Amino acid sequence: MSQSENTDPVVSKRARNAAEEITNNPMWDVMSDVWCPSMNPMGYVNVGIAENTLMHDPLLSFLNKKLELPSKYLTYNDGGGGSSRLRQAMARFLNRHLHPATPLDASHLIITNGVSPAIEHVSWAFADPGEGILLGKPFYGTFIPDMSLRPGSEVVEVDFGDCDPFSTEAVFKYEQALLDFQLKRERKVRALMLCHPHNPLGRCYSREVIIQLMRLCEKYKVHFISDEIYALSVWENTVDQVPPPVQFESALSIDLAGIIDPRLVHVLWGLSKDFGANGMRLGTIISQANGHLHEAMKGISLYSYASGISDHLASLLLENDNFTDWYIRENQKKLSECYVHTVQYLRKHNIEYATGCNAAFFLWVDLGKKYCDLHPDVKMEQVDDRVMQSLLQNKVFLASGTLFGSERPGWFRIVFSQPREYLEEALKRMVEALE
The missing domain is CATH 3.90.1150.10 (Aspartate Aminotransferase, domain 1)
Incomplete structure (x- = not known):
């Protein structure tokens, strides 16, 4: 050079x-x-x-036997938010496994080409450049560029010190970080990003802590985003029980009445981790009550359009309950x-x-x-x-x-x-x- x-x-x-x-x-x-x-x-x-x-090996065996691509998957199909077939299949699958308090409908889902684009999209949708998104330490490292590099949002890193980040006491740390940012930067915090189950700590948040974090978000009118990409990768720990492992419960499973405005609650999921299929590049934004978000996502869905092949394969997979x-x-x-x-x-x-x-x-x-x-x-x-x-x-x-x-x-x-x-x-x- x-x-x-x-x-x-x-x-x-x-x-x-x-x-x-x-x-x-x-x-x-x-x-x-x-x-x-x-x-x-x-x-x-x-x-x-x-x-x-x-x-x-078993996933490839299943998919390779089933692969016969219809011609419509060589077109734009049903648009950038995923085919109707896939959204219906995914909604039904997640209803079976995440037990939402309000059953999911296909209209609640926006399909993206991976969960990283989904993270970038919600950052773009909820925070203007310079506005904050809370993220507790330690965190999945790519959260930072996902939320800030192109959307321009500012990640507000939450320190816990000796406080267990999965405890009710940690909720006060989030609130202090929010207040400090808004006082010093004179900008609003617009969202709280939770990785549940957690990357890199491999633990789940209790229902009580999730509800307290939701109440905090309601207090300051902040969006609560639960990245649940590891939701089905929960297993038995037979060698160490301190702290006692907490069973996974999706944020969707909580009845939001009296806790938080449902328009502020959003869940992310995808096939990359639970189905070991990073290369399929397929994720979803689940928002059950925020029509404004869905309209905004239609406007930018071209930039996270999932491949028709991935859409088809994911539909085949999620429609098969036995497998x-x-x-x-x-x-x-x-x-x-x-x-x-x-x-x-x-x-x-x-x-x-x-x-x-x-x-x-x-x-x-x-x-x-x-x-x-x-x-x-x-x-x-x-x-x-x-x-x-x-x-x-x-x-x-x-x-x-x-x-x-x-x-x-x-x-x-x-x-x-x-x-x-x-x-x-x-x-x-x-x-x-x-x-």
């Missing part, structure tokens, strides 16, 4: 910001060089990206087994982790403490970079807590939803990197 190109960029400031996001995250380099024991033994072992490959019921049970069983195996490995090597998980496919682990025990010359403020450098040199990728808003240094996220051989290789390389 020439000097003039360095000093006189030919793209917008927002484009340069997006480029910086990529530069600071090694994820894309890792994804293009993935380890395979026979084909690419020198590649990265990737346990940093939230993918579940445990049930790929999906079996799939969910088997997936939950395998996730539980992988969690146990990973925990036992961590304990064997004296690596601390956040206990009490029973959802999603993560462990939140303190690699910094182990690294400093082995390398006493390293200062704690250096540990995140040192550990990440060592991991990458050892060709294993974990997500760093620095990108997840961790309030303490040294924490990383392990994704354990991988076949045993792959997971074993990742854990082995991780321990070697620390040593």
